[in-house]
Amino acid sequence: MAKTDKQLHIAMFPWLAMGHIYPNFELAKIFAQKGHSITLISTPRNIGRLPQVPSHLEHLIKLVSLPILPKHRENLPDNAESSNDITPNQIPYLKMAYDGLQESLSQLLKSSPPDWILYDFASEWLPPLARSLQVQCVFFGISPAWNICFFDTPKAQLGNAAAFRTKPEDYLRPPQWVPFHSNIGLKPYEVKKMFEGISDKETGNTVSFNFNKAVSDCDFFSFRSCNELESEWLNLLAEIYKKPVAPVGVIPPSCQVRVVDEEDNNTEWLKIKSWLDKQQPGSVVYIAFGSELELGQQDLTELALGLELSGLPFFWALKKQRDSSVDLPDGFQDRISDRGVVCKDWVPQLKILAHESIGVYFTHCGPGSVIEGLHFGRVLVMLPYLLDQALFARVLEEKKLGIEIPRNEEDGSFTRNSVAKSLRLALIDVEGSIYREKAKKMGLLFSDKDRHEEYINKFLERLQNNKAPSKN
Incomplete structure (x- = not known):
C-alpha cells in the first residue's frame, strides 16, 4: 500500500x-x-x-x-x-x-x-x-x-x-x-x-x-x-x-495486514482441509457463531437436529459452553459422522470459508463474520441474537444476500424444521438461486x-x- x-x-x-x-x-x-x-x-x-x-x-x-x-x-x-x-x-x-x-x-x-x-x-x-x-x-x-x-x-x-x-x-x-x-x-x-x-x-x-x-x-x-x-x-x-x-x-480479509501465515502446514488445518477436499464444490454448510455467543440447550438441540434433518454435509465450529450441562443431543455425532464434523477447538475460519467446498455460512451475523462470509461469496443463513445482529439480518435478507431462520416472534424460539428448510433453500433449492447469485456478485465487490x-x-x-x- x-x-x-x-x-x-x-x-x-x-x-x-x-x-x-x-x-x-x-x-x-x-x-x-x-x-x-x-x-x-x-x-x-x-x-x-x-x-x-x-x-x-x-x-x-x-x-x-x-x-x-x-x-x-x-x-x-x-x-x-x-x-x-x-x-x-x-x-x-x-x-x-x-x-x-x-x-x-x-x-x-x-x-x-x-x-x-x-x-x-x-x-x-x-x-x-x-x-x-x-x-x-x-x-x-x-x-x-x-x-x-x-x-x-x-x-x-x-x-x-x-x-x-x-x-x-x-x-x-x-x-x-x-x-x-x-x-x-x-x-x-x-x-x-x-x-x-x-x-x-x-x-x-x-x-x-x-x-x-x-x-x-x-x-x-x-x-x-x-x-x-x-x-x-x-x-x-x-x-x-x-x-x-x-x-x-x-x-x-484481502486488505488486512498479516504476519507470515503458518497455518498452511498446521496439523489441525491439514486434517480439516483433507475432509473439505473430499466434499463436492459448494456443497458444505459452515456453522460458526463467534467467540462470545453461547447457545442455550433448546437452541443447541434444535440447531443440531435441523442440521441432521437437512441431510446436508456440514462443518460446525462449536464454541465450548461454560455451562457443562448444555450439550449436543444424545447420539447426534454418531448419526451424522458420515457427512458432518463438529469441532470444539479453534479453527482457521478464513481458510475454511475460502475452500471451494463451502456453499453456505450459517452465522449469528456479527459484523466481522458477515464481512468474511460475503468476501468469499457465501450465502448467509442467519440466526442473530443481539440487536445489531438482528438489523444486519433484516437488511441482508432484504438485499437477498442471506436467509434468516424463522423464529417465534413472541419468544424467539425456532425449530429444527425451520433450520433444515432454510439451509436447503440457501444451498440447493431452485428458489434459492437468487441468493446464491447475489452472494457471488457481492463477493466480487467485497474481495476487490x-x-x-x-x-x-x-x-x-x-x-x-x-x-x-x-x-x-
Whole structure:
C-alpha cells in the first residue's frame, strides 16, 4: 500500500469487546502501512489478546494498556476486562470500568496528543474530553450506519418529528425519518429485550449508553462499511446529523495486514482441509457463531437436529459452553459422522470459508463474520441474537444476500424444521438461486482490494486535510 502525505498520529479507543478491538487493530496496521503513527488503547488483558504486530510496523504501532483500577471493578469477575469474560447481566459493570478509564486516558492524551482519536459508541464522554485537549475525534462504528439511523432517536436534530417514536411497537418498523423503502425493524421479542435493557437481575443495576450524545459530538463519522452495501443509510446519516461521513470500507480479509501465515502446514488445518477436499464444490454448510455467543440447550438441540434433518454435509465450529450441562443431543455425532464434523477447538475460519467446498455460512451475523462470509461469496443463513445482529439480518435478507431462520416472534424460539428448510433453500433449492447469485456478485465487490484501499485513502485524506494545527 502506498504511503500518504502528512504523517498523522491517530489514537484509537474501542469498546471493551474483542469484536470491537480487532477491527481497530486491523485498521491500525493498514494506517501504519501508509506511514502513520498509531496508538491503540485498551486494557492490559485485551492488549495481550491481540495478535503479533508485523515486525516492519512495530515502530509505528504503539499498544497502550490502561489498567482498570480496583474501585472501578465492582462486581466484575477476577481479571475480567472484556465482554468475552462476562455474562450479559454483567455488562453494567464493564461499562462502569470503561468509564473509569477516563482519567488515565486524559493523562495519556495530554502527554502524547494525537491529531485524531477514533472512538466507539460507549464513550459518550470522550468528544468533550478530546475537544478540551484540542484533539479532533471520529466516531468509528464497526457496524453499518443503519444501526445509528435506526436505534438513535435524533431528538435534537429532528425536533418534534422524533416524538412519534415513543412506544415499543414503534421499533417494529423503520422510523419515520427514513425516507426510502426498507424492511428494517425488530421482532416483538427483540423489542422486549431492548426495553428491558441490560441489567443485573440480582442487584438491579442497569447499563446506560447515551447513544445520541456519543454520535452527536464527533467531528465526522466513519464506519466499517461501504457505499456498495448501504449508500442510502450513509447519506441519511450525513443529512440528519449535518456531519461528513467517510467509511473506511469493510476491511475485507484481502486488505488486512498479516504476519507470515503458518497455518498452511498446521496439523489441525491439514486434517480439516483433507475432509473439505473430499466434499463436492459448494456443497458444505459452515456453522460458526463467534467467540462470545453461547447457545442455550433448546437452541443447541434444535440447531443440531435441523442440521441432521437437512441431510446436508456440514462443518460446525462449536464454541465450548461454560455451562457443562448444555450439550449436543444424545447420539447426534454418531448419526451424522458420515457427512458432518463438529469441532470444539479453534479453527482457521478464513481458510475454511475460502475452500471451494463451502456453499453456505450459517452465522449469528456479527459484523466481522458477515464481512468474511460475503468476501468469499457465501450465502448467509442467519440466526442473530443481539440487536445489531438482528438489523444486519433484516437488511441482508432484504438485499437477498442471506436467509434468516424463522423464529417465534413472541419468544424467539425456532425449530429444527425451520433450520433444515432454510439451509436447503440457501444451498440447493431452485428458489434459492437468487441468493446464491447475489452472494457471488457481492463477493466480487467485497474481495476487490483496490476498491477498499480507495476507501482507506479517502478517509486518510479527510484526516490530513482537517489536521489540527501544531500543538507545540
